[in-house]
Amino acid sequence: MHKDKENWKLLIEINQDKCDFCGCCVGVCPEDAIELKEAQIGIIESECTNCSKCVWSCPVEAIKFNKDELKKQTVVMDI
Amino acid sequence: MKENYDVIVVGAGPAGSMAARFAAEKGVSVLMLEKDRDVGYPVRCGEAVSKTSLEKFITPDERWINARTNKLSFIAPNDKEVTIEFKETAYILERRIFDYELAKTAVAKGAEVLTRAYVNGLLFADGKVSGVKYEHRGEQKNASAKIVIAADGVESRVGRWAGLKTCVDFREMESCYQVTATGLELNDETCYFYFGRETAPEGYLWVFPKGNNSANIGIGISGLSGKKKSAQKYLDEFLAKKYPGVSALTAIAGGVPCSITLEKLTAPGIMLAGDAARQVNPLSGGGIASGMTGGSIAGRIAAEAIKKNDLTYISSYENEWREKVGKRHEIYDRIKNGIYGFKDEKFNSLAESFLKVPFEKRSLNQLFKAALINNPGLLLDIAKVFIGR
Numbered sequence: 130m131h132k133d134k135e136n137w138k139l140l141i142e143i144n145q146d147k148c149d150f151c152g153c154c155v156g157v158c159p160e161d162a163i164e165l166k167e168a169q170i171g172i173i174e175s176e177c178t179n180c181s182k183c184v185w186s187c188p189v190e191a192i193k194f195n196k197d198e199l200k201k202q203t204v205v206m207d208i
Numbered sequence: 209m210k211e212n213y214d215v216i217v218v219g220a221g222p223a224g225s226m227a228a229r230f231a232a233e234k235g236v237s238v239l240m241l242e243k244d245r246d247v248g249y250p251v252r253c254g255e256a257v258s259k260t261s262l263e264k265f266i267t268p269d270e271r272w273i274n275a276r277t278n279k280l281s282f283i284a285p286n287d288k289e290v291t292i293e294f295k296e297t298a299y300i301l302e303r304r305i306f307d308y309e310l311a312k313t314a315v316a317k318g319a320e321v322l323t324r325a326y327v328n329g330l331l332f333a334d335g336k337v338s339g340v341k342y343e344h345r346g347e348q349k350n351a352s353a354k355i356v357i358a359a360d361g362v363e364s365r366v367g368r369w370a371g372l373k374t375c376v377d378f379r380e381m382e383s384c385y386q387v388t389a390t391g392l393e394l395n396d397e398t399c400y401f402y403f404g405r406e407t408a409p410e411g412y413l414w415v416f417p418k419g420n421n422s423a424n425i426g427i428g429i430s431g432l433s434g435k436k437k438s439a440q441k442y443l444d445e446f447l448a449k450k451y452p453g454v455s456a457l458t459a460i461a462g463g464v465p466c467s468i469t470l471e472k473l474t475a476p477g478i479m480l481a482g483d484a485a486r487q488v489n490p491l492s493g494g495g496i497a498s499g500m501t502g503g504s505i506a507g508r509i510a511a512e513a514i515k516k517n518d519l520t521y522i523s524s525y526e527n528e529w530r531e532k533v534g535k536r537h538e539i540y541d542r543i544k545n546g547i548y549g550f551k552d553e554k555f556n557s558l559a560e561s562f563l564k565v566p567f568e569k570r571s572l573n574q575l576f577k578a579a580l581i582n583n584p585g586l587l588l589d590i591a592k593v594f595i596g597r
């Protein structure tokens with residue numbers, strides 16, 4: 130997927146305290162943008178496209194799409 | 209620990225252990241790497257497996273069999289319950305011990321195992337995969353192999369690094385949550401399945417008895433349904449309604465890829481097995497037996513390729529899998545998609561019509577026959593599997 134590098138911002142956040150390290154999100158990520166060790170998880174920012182498939186698949190709502198951040202960004206871009 | 213092996217297996221689940229065992233059995237050197245501290249833990253599984261499939265690989269042992277079930281109970285959205293006698297036994301396992309014992313059978317054949325070994329990259333040489341990079345207790349290491357078997361489960365990334373497309377469409381990923389609850393009054397011979405939009409959209413909710421008043425109570429819903437409400441929320445609501453105040457001794461999340469098997473299971477120097485290859489039965493979500501089957505074929509063929517000194521031979525794995533299991537999964541997948549489309553009324557009317565059949569005459573085939581009267585579109589596919597033979 131094409132990413133406009135300058136304006137692009139990571140809007141996906143994983144809450145480590147909620148996460149169960151089950152790997153469901155890793156399996157659906159089209160970009161191979163999630164790294165999962167035994168009990169450590171992180172988004173590989175350079176690969177992620179904010180597509181949100183991981184958010185919808187997480188059984189315990191440990192991943193969020195940051196809407197507030199998106200709103201802030203939209204304002205900036207409107208100017 | 210050596211730095212050179214004939215075969216390196218990534219992941220010590222049922223598929224990995226069988227791959228390691230069937231390769232080692234043929235006399236090649238095998239290393240199995242597992243990222244977790246323990247083989248078999250944490251358990252992300254309902255632990256149900258058919259007796260016949262299991263016994264192809266290991267002799268049943270009371271230490272890892274919690275219950276023997278021979279009845280299936282389907283509960284429709286309107287609470288109508290249809291119970292049928294299953295022709296064979298389904299074991300409910302204690303996978304914490306079972307996976308461990310499976311890994312031991314691989315070691316008994318000569319395979320080496322290393323836990324806390326997180327594979328984070330592949331090595332390439334001469335246009336093929338030639339080994340793995342891994343982190344072991346904070347140290348980065350390399351190990352080379354003629355063939356790498358990636359049995360790294362639902363979260364598989366290893367295949368991707370070799371250019372294989374292992375990503376699961378989120379609509380085909382069952383997003384799961386399960387508790388192992390105790391203090392329940394249950395019939396230990398019955399596995400319960402709940403269906404319906406409100407209970408488990410595009411999936412089902414299960415209650416599998418584990419003996420001693422305990423059970424695995426879990427749910428799987430499609431990633432698409434998870435957009436509205438998470439698996440955990442659905443299960444919490446069910447528990448509050450059906451088993452209020454129950455104590456959960458374990459609670460886990462998980463994902464089950466419910467799709468047909470990947471088209472390509474091999475690339476030069478690498479093979480995929482188990483959940484990583486998407487070898488789960490897409491209708492039931494069961495992947496223990498099919499993962500063991502996939503792993504055993506992969507392990508044997510890897511060893512044969514090495515003995516023949518012809519590594520291109522590994523591509524015969526794709527055909528063998530498809531002939532033995534894959535084709536059947538393609539039909540199951542179409543049935544699953546048909547059932548996903550069922551409205552609650554359809555489940556209800558199905559249960560009602562089925563309840564008219566006397567208990568002794570009820571069978572899984574009969575149930576599917578009833579399902580197809582309700583949905584003629586499914587007729588052809590189901591007929592092939594259940595009636596044609």
Ligand SMILES: Cc1cc2nc3c(=O)[nH]c(=O)nc-3n(C[C@H](O)[C@H](O)[C@H](O)COP(=O)(O)OP(=O)(O)OC[C@H]3O[C@@H](n4cnc5c(N)ncnc54)[C@H](O)[C@@H]3O)c2cc1C
Nearest residue numbers: 219221222223243254255256327361462482483494495496
């Ligand atoms: C909630 C739930 C309920 C289920 N219920 C059932 C059921 O009742 N019956 C049934 O048959 N199936 C069930 N399944 C499916 C079943 O659990 C899996 O299909 C089965 O475990 C697959 O085996 P596997 O060996 O392919 O993968 P796994 O058992 O997942 O093993 C993969 C291993 O690879 C390791 N690994 C991953 N990445 C790396 C890496 N980079 N480096 C090193 N190691 C790595 C993991 O830690 C893991 O131990 C269920 C699944 C879930 C989530």
Ligand code: SF4
Nearest residue numbers: 148149151152154187
């Ligand atoms: S799906 Fe959710 S719980 Fe599972 S590893 Fe991803 S963020 Fe964690």
Ligand code: SF4
Nearest residue numbers: 158177178180181183
């Ligand atoms: S938002 Fe999409 S690309 Fe980013 S981590 Fe999630 S699934 Fe992967």
